Amino acid sequence: MIALDANGADGGPAVVADGAKRSGEQVLLFGPKDELGGSGAEVVDAPERIAGDDEPVRAVRSRPDASIVQAARAVAEGRAEALVSAGSTGPTLAAATLAIKRLRGVHRPAIAALLPLPTGPVLLLDAGANTEVRPEHLVQFAYMGAAFMEAVVGSKRPRVGLLSVGREAAKGTPDVLAARQRLEDGPLDFAGNVEGFDLTAGTVDVVVTDGFTGNVALKVAEGASRTVREAIRQRVRSGGPLALLGGLLIRGPVARLRVELDPERVGGALLLGLRRPVVIAHGSFGPGGISAAVRLARRAVDERMVERTHAALETAGALRSVPAGSVATNG
């Protein structure tokens, strides 16, 4: 059973309900009951939503009947196996982290954005959950990302890169340098530093960075893609008969490429590092994207993504621990 917050999508709860139906999965829908009829799914009447501009932790704590809070609680209590939301990221992050909780030994959950690329999907994390990180957070993100790519995407041995300002080992902030040292000594297929253009070049499967940089990088990539697509379209339209003919000739391959690169195909981002899978669908998704998000959550459960993540962290010695001898004793 997948818990699905039906509030927050740009198209309204009916779009989410349609997506749930298309997924073919067992879904527990949380949203306004009068707008979710006919979905075929079990519905919990939860008309209250938390907007993106509400302070997330305060809002989640003070509004226990909000749809995202109820949906997260259903997962925490075992009534559902994973959470999917197309609402604002802040409240989803707060509700999921407080209710579902961090996986034992994980410092910080990370938002992991799966980028559909011609060379194959690339995972970028953290894409916005933690603006300030320590080296041990970056190390954990690397293992969490690799475990996801193995379990859910099916990569045999994902190649992991650490985003920096140059490929050379000495390039990067002190935190990046410290994380690099630890990753080089570990069992991952670690590519070392990667640069911004590696994000879309297919040279690695997982790109690790702090949430501030990751969020900026993600939006630059999305914005650049959109700008280039629009520019091509405009030039073809305004380029005269030959340009139009050329546009027609490549229409088929371009249409197929557009489908391959469509973010709705991958289903959204994941919140990695919690005790159950959480998928954050984009608010602009239509029913197809919501359906993909639900199926992504289902796959994460079926492939035991959480258990495999914990095992990978444990094997690598990357789980959080309180340093021995640092805790005060009685007397």
Add this chain to the structure above:
Amino acid sequence: MTREEVLGRIREHLATELEVEPSAIAEETRFREDLEADSLDLVELTVELEDAYGIRFPDDEAARILTVGQAADFVFARVEDS
């Protein structure tokens, strides 16, 4: 409800979440320096105590709580007041 009970609940929460022996958590144990608790750990602790005792931790007062003993004092005082 006694102050010892509050202290015990705090100790149990920290022991479970941070995987530390309860007996190693004392009144003077500092959240950040001794337990390496970060802001998320402290939010989770305040949520647990707010839910258990029906109190609220205003942000400015929560920021001044640095040790396990201070947290127990805060909770006990609020519960006694109410």
